[in-house]
Amino acid sequence: MGNLGMPELIFIFVLALLIFGPKKLPELGKQLGKGLGEFKRASTDLKRSIEEEVEKATREEAEKAVPRPDPVPGPGPQAVAAAETVASPAAEERGDPVRPA
Numbered sequence: 001m002g003n004l005g006m007p008e009l010i011f012i013f014v015l016a017l018l019i020f021g022p023k024k025l026p027e028l029g030k031q032l033g034k035g036l037g038e039f040k041r042a043s044t045d046l047k048r049s050i051e052e053e054v055e056k057a058t059r060e061e062a063e064k065a066v067p068r069p070d071p072v073p074g075p076g077p078q079a080v081a082a083a084e085t086v087a088s089p090a091a092e093e094r095g096d097p098v099r100p101a
Contacts, residue, residue: 016028
């Protein structure tokens with residue numbers, strides 16, 4: 001619709017004037033203006049609601065991405081007990097007995 005020049009617009013106006021008449025044309029213009037205004041308002045509301053939903057989803061994703069402090073993983077009690085009962089190579093050479101803790 002970007003290729004409409006002045007001659008095309010004049011032709012459309014004259015055609016509308018012949019079809020609808022001079023008394024009906026201002027009413028049609030008002031209705032068209034109201035319709036375009038309502039369409040613009042509705043599209044703005046839709047855009048705003050979509051932006052709010054995207055922002056809400058982004059906020060929820062950010063909350064999920066925050067790491068929660070977990071306990072520091074370390075060796076379990078069995079691993080600690082096994083490590084305490086193993087003698088060092090130097091202790092084995094000396095013949096020291098292995099004492100569990």
